[in-house]
Amino acid sequence: MHELSIANNIISEVEAAARANNVQSVASVTLSIGRLCGIVPGALQFGFEIAREGTVLSSAKLLIEEESVVVWCPDGDHSVELMDMVFRCPVHGCQTPEILSGKGMEILRFEVADSCSNSQETIAS
Amino acid sequence: MTSPRVVELRKNVMNRHDRKAALLRRYFESTETCVINLVSSPGTGKTELLTEVLRSMVGRGISAAALVGDCATDNDAKRLEASGAPVRQIVTEGLCHLEVTMIDQHVQGWDLNGIDFLFIENVGNLVCPSAFDLGETLRVVLLSVTEGEDKPLKYPQMFNSADLALITKMDLSEPCEFDLATTQDNIETVSPGITILETSARHPNSVNALVDHLIESRVKLLETTSPETTSPETTSPETTSPETTSPETTSPETLSTA
Ligand SMILES: Nc1nc2c(ncn2[C@@H]2O[C@H](COP(=O)(O)OP(=O)(O)OP(=O)(O)O)[C@@H](O)[C@H]2O)c(=O)[nH]1
Numbered sequence: 275m276h277e278l279s280i281a282n283n284i285i286s287e288v289e290a291a292a293r294a295n296n297v298q299s300v301a302s303v304t305l306s307i308g309r310l311c312g313i314v315p316g317a318l319q320f321g322f323e324i325a326r327e328g329t330v331l332s333s334a335k336l337l338i339e340e341e342s343v344v345v346w347c348p349d350g351d352h353s354v355e356l357m358d359m360v361f362r363c364p365v366h367g368c369q370t371p372e373i374l375s376g377k378g379m380e381i382l383r384f385e386v387a388d389s390c391s392n393s394q395e396t397i398a399s
Numbered sequence: 400m401t402s403p404r405v406v407e408l409r410k411n412v413m414n415r416h417d418r419k420a421a422l423l424r425r426y427f428e429s430t431e432t433c434v435i436n437l438v439s440s441p442g443t444g445k446t447e448l449l450t451e452v453l454r455s456m457v458g459r460g461i462s463a464a465a466l467v468g469d470c471a472t473d474n475d476a477k478r479l480e481a482s483g484a485p486v487r488q489i490v491t492e493g494l495c496h497l498e499v500t501m502i503d504q505h506v507q508g509w510d511l512n513g514i515d516f517l518f519i520e521n522v523g524n525l526v527c528p529s530a531f532d533l534g535e536t537l538r539v540v541l542l543s544v545t546e547g548e549d550k551p552l553k554y555p556q557m558f559n560s561a562d563l564a565l566i567t568k569m570d571l572s573e574p575c576e577f578d579l580a581t582t583q584d585n586i587e588t589v590s591p592g593i594t595i596l597e598t599s600a601r602h603p604n605s606v607n608a609l610v611d612h613l614i615e616s617r618v619k620l621l622e623t624t625s626p627e628t629t630s631p632e633t634t635s636p637e638t639t640s641p642e643t644t645s646p647e648t649t650s651p652e653t654l655s656t657a
């Protein structure tokens with residue numbers, strides 16, 4: 275269950291950014307997770323619900339966007355999305371060792387729970 | 400009336416973790432220590448093979464050490480110590496993988512200058528350790544002949560993130576009716592271009608071949624290490640244990656070209 279460690283990382287990154295932006299409460303966090311990261315979204319949700327206790331994210335939702343695996347096809351000179359983990363070009367059949375995307379794990383944004391905050395001028399990341 | 404405020408963050412989840420791993424990697428480069436992260440399912444034979452590799456290295460006068468992660472016991476550390484190499488133990492208290500902060504803590508106060516190889520035996524698990532960079536130089540994934548040829552397809556992330564794959568317990572391949580070609584094919588499918596070696600802790604020749612491969616890899620990596628990370632004090636030939644084996648692979652001349 276390494277998803278709990280990942281959830282803790284998410285919480286501490288968002289907490290730091292919330293503090294920098296004078297945010298008291300976070301409504302949602304949006305993540306992008308590459309399919310090559312080996313993260314199970316359901317397990318991450320579960321870990322997030324445990325890790326958010328007692329933080330400014332205590333009522334935050336976790337929204338997960340999956341990033342597909344895109345590789346470079348050396349024979350056809352094009353990028354191509356892989357539907358499964360077979361690292362071969364579906365068009366040309368050659369091996370595709372170069373990975374263009376699918377390994378990222380990024381916090382895209384978070385939404386502030388509405389209370390009294392208003393302006394956008396303090397927004398920093 | 401105002402639309403909900405959104406803060407664009409665009410931050411890597413593993414930010415702190417990866418930064419620490421990058422720092423540690425720089426440190427390992429400065430001491431010219433090749434750090435090898437061993438990952439596999441429980442029971443694949445990490446400890447058994449590593450004990451033999453350490454024994455072989457000690458016998459050849461190569462300085463090698465090991466860090467071993469274990470959920471609950473110090474069994475593996477004791478077995479590894481029998482090789483004569485220095486061993487440190489990391490008790491993970493149930494955690495399913497090692498993290499870079501643990502490596503950082505356990506290498507504190509350990510003078511790695513003159514240690515050519517530091518092996519890290521990760522917790523037996525083919526899923527979780529794949530997401531955690533330990534600052535290692537090489538990630539080596541092990542798969543034994545008793546586990547089934549399809550494992551690379553079931554755990555593609557781990558095999559894809561590795562730099563070298565070892566098929567272990569080859570001495571048992573016959574009774575297990577192990578299909579080597581299919582296994583190699585499956586590894587290539589999820590990790591094209593990866594080097595695959597066959598090993599057995601019971602066959603000293605395969606252990607020696609693995610040691611030769613690791614020595615060669617270390618020399619190649621030292622040659623490609625960017626010059627800015629290697630200040631003159633840390634790359635002086637004296638610190639690279641010139642008494643080590645085959646002169647053509649570890650000669651001070653080769654190392655100082657880094
Ligand atoms: N015949 C044979 N047995 C082996 C070999 N390597 C390991 N074994 C046996 O396999 C069992 C498990 O080996 P370990 O070295 O403990 O495996 P491990 O990967 O370190 O296991 P964990 O640390 O628990 O994940 C032991 O009984 C070993 O003696 C091998 O090359 N040949």
Ligand SMILES: [Mg+2]
Binds near residue numbers: 445446475520
């Ligand atoms: Mg072990």
